[in-house]
Amino acid sequence: MNSASPNFAIPSEIPRRRNGRPQACEPCRRRKVACDHRLPICSRCIRKSTPQSCRYLIQGQLVTPALPSDVARSQSAEMLDERQPREPTVPNPTTVSPSTLEDLSPQDENVGYLGASSFPEFFRETQRHLDYVAGPNPTHDGLAGKNENNVTSTKMAPDAAAFELAFTVLRTIPTKEAAQFLLRRNVNPNDAWCRLALDRLHASLWTALGHLLDGERSNEAMSQLALLLFQNSSNPLKEDFPDPDQWFEAFSGANFRWEGLGILFTFWCFGSASLIENGTVEQRKWLGHHNRKNLMQVYKNGASRSVDLCRLMSCNNTMMVSVLVSRIRPSIVQSTPCLLVPNKSYLGAGFWRQHAEAVALATFLGLHTAQPNSSVPEESVSVQVKRRLFCSVFNIDMVVSTLTGRPPLVSSKLCSTPLPLDVSDESLLNLKVRPHRLDNDGWNVEGKNHPVTFLRAAYIIAGIRSEILEIVLQAPHVRTQHDFDSLRKREMDVFARFPTGLQFNNDDFSNSSVDAPTLYIRLLTRLEHLSNLFFIERLSYRGSSLYSPQMLEISLEMISLTLSFWTQQNRLEGLQGDYEWLVMLHAAPAAGILCMELLKQPSATEPPTVPKITKPMIIKQLSLLIGFLEWIGPGAPGAHLCNSIKTVVERVMEQALNPAIPRPVTQQEFDMTWDTSLPEDMNDFNFGLLDTFDWLRLPPNTI
Structure with a gap:
């Protein structure tokens, strides 16, 4: 058989x-087995x-995905480029160079961040002392680089299951028009990455790879796109660029990666969350055969599968952290009411594993430390994105720990990450906008109000x-003294130093100059501050x-x-998918206190705890809470728990509005009924939904 030099271009059909x-590949033909003729590599x-041996014999020449040299790779790319249709108004689309699947195996051998207690640190101290005494000898520095024996780690190339998963993910990508529509719908005023970079990444997907995503998305097109993403993601992502253009180019366009696709899926998911249940006439155009919740699940699954592909390629970088953080948020938004309901999938063990993975990767990369780097200035986008991501990881950890009563996975005492600078995304991605104008506090x-x-x-x-x-979750045998007055003062002081753009005013609801994102973050800032005060007082x-x-x-x-x-939904357009869980986080414990105050006032003759807080004021707020819980509906996650809360509040209000024949009750009897005495170690302070039901102390089986 003629073994002429092979033609390295992937055939167009x-x-x-x-x-x-159809022609079978050479391995299948020689073994006389069925071949599915998939390009560039058949499934068998x-x-x-043995993907390297999958070659097709065409006109006496072997067509193979293996490239022996960069020259052949370049020639193959040029031949592919000629076959791809182009639009005259956009840059040339990215073409996919074939490569061996050996080259697609992960190459990142980074051991991650090693802190002061790690064993290499002690050897480095010894080595520095040795260099001082005997002079430097870099050839024997086994800590600085690869080992002398050039031992490579075991690599694993994508198998058939990985390619099938990749095809599923790629076919889940919405059309260009639908993707742009959903991206515009997602309004997130506290984005943890860089929204402007994401918008550009979204445009880059369609500019560079749109020719492979348009149309029917055949196996051939999906094979080329999957190979490109596998090839790019198998290479470690270099991030520490002082120039924002170099930083962005490393993961966009021809360098597009699975991590970038995972981030986009999470934003499409949140764009779906902002839609009306079955969509308006315009929205139904992009919903296809899905309603809002089903469409959210489709894109959430796309993000999760992208994470699986990233794990396969050992993508250990800040973009992967961003994917993991973004993937957590749909779970919180969709299912916070399910937190304490047994056998629920979202915020049970599955969610906790996802959250733990985000924390683990962030600390693996050392994002919890300052990590000074003389070659990259502090104001560069690469440094600021790392700080933003860790802030988001830390904030989420505190929220879910508060809700579940489980120990947080990180502690402020072990984190030295500086605050990210309060600068716009435009200034991060444009060197001409600098220097930044900041006060002494940053x-x-x-x-x-920027996203950060x-x-x-x-x-x-x-x-x-x-x-x-x-303090709340410490073990029973721990004995510590706590200065709550100092803690309260620090909370008040830090909130007072926040800029005016974060300070909520009651007139903001009627002030048309306060847009939805500004109102949203002012409400959140005030609520987080009040929650800390609530806990300290408790x-x-x-x-x-x-x-x-x-x-x-x-x-x-x-x-x-x-x-x-809920009551000001018209003022928070585009943010509806982000706020339902906040009601359970903040309103439920507050409602427990208000319910106790109502029960403490069986008659109009008994004075209230606070004269300015009257019984009608409390009833009004609790009535609104009942309305919100009814609005959630029986099909929502955790609807049973919401209904239980509603039942409790309704019973309390009924008792307050239509009290039974009063019987004199002493203060001692009242206190014994509620049994609210706390031991010194505070260990019965249950943070499960902030102990809302325990405070009510209802008899068993009454709900």
Whole structure:
């Protein structure tokens, strides 16, 4: 047989024999087995882990995905480029160069961040001392680079299952028009990555790879696109660029990666979350055969499968952290009411594993430390994105730890990550906008609310929350003294130093100059601050009654502000998918305090705890809470728990509005009924939904 030099271009269609029937690849032909003729590699060769040998004989020449040289790779790319249709108004589309699947195996051998207690640190100290005494000898530095024996780690190329998964993911990508529509629908004023970079990444997907995604998305086109993404993702992502254009180019266009696709899927998911249940006439055009919830699940699955492909390629970088963080948020938004319901999939063990993976990768990369780098300035986008991502990881950890009562996975005492600068995405991606105008605390002097502004504020508040959780969740045998007055003062001081753009005012609801994102982050900032005060008051109160007057005031404001996310939906257009879980986080514990205050006032003759907080005011807020819980509907995640809360609140209101024949009750009897005495170690402070039901102390089986 003629063994002429092989033609390295991937054929544009299935090779055929002279009689017109499809040509089998050479391994299948020699073994006389069925070949599915998939390009560039048939499924049988992938299953047998021999993709390098999958070659088609065409006109006496072997067509193979193996490239022996960069020259051949370039020639192959040029031949493919000529076959691809182009639009005259856009740059040349990226063409896929074939490569061996050996080259697609992960090449990242990074051992990650190693801190002060790690064993190499002690050897480095010895080596520095040895260099000082005997002079440097870099050839024997086994800690600085690859080992002398050039031992390579075991590599694993994508198999048939990986390619099938890749095809599923690629066919889940919406059409260009639908993708752009969903991206515009997602309004996230506290994005943890860089929204402007994401918008450009989205445009890059269609500019560079749109020719492979348009049309029917055949196996041939999907094979080329999957190979490109596998090839790019198998290479370690270089991120530490001082130039923003170099930073962006490393993962966009011809360098597009599975991580980037995973990030886009999460944003399409949140764009779907903002739609009406079955969509308007315009929205139904992009919904296809799905309603809002089903469409969210489709793109959430796309993100999860992208994560699986990233794991296969050992993608250990900040983009992977961003995918993991973004993937957590749909779970929180869809299912926070399910937190304490047994056998629920979202915030049970599955969700906790996802969250733990995000924390683990962030600390593996050392994002929890300052990581000074003299070659990359602090104001560069690569440095700021790392800080933003860790702030988001830390904030989420404090939220889910508060809701579940499980120990947080990180602690403020072990984190030294500086706050990200309060600068716009435009200034990060454009060197001409610099220098940044910031005050001594790192806030922008213009008073603008950038996507990072709330992230900074939440990180500061979460640092104090971390200290609160340490007090609440400490083991019974631990004996420590706590200065709650100092903790309260620090919380008040840090909130007072926040810029005016983060300060909520009651007039903001009627002020048309306050747009939806600004109103959203002002409400969140105020609520996070009130939550810390709520916990501090709960822990520090030692009075004879059930709670302090300050705690009642805080509770009334908390429930009022959280319910505004429902009552002011017209002012929060585009943010509906992001706020339902906040009601369960903040309104439920506040409602528990208000319910106790109502039950403490069986008649109009008994004075209220706080004179300015009247019975009608409390009833109004609890009535709104009932309305919200009814609005959630029986089909929502955790609907049973929501209905239980609604039942409790309704019973309390019925008792308050239509009290039974009163019987004189002493203060001692009342306190014994509620049994709210706390031991010194605080260990019965149950953070499960902030102990809402335990505070009510209802008899068993009454709900």
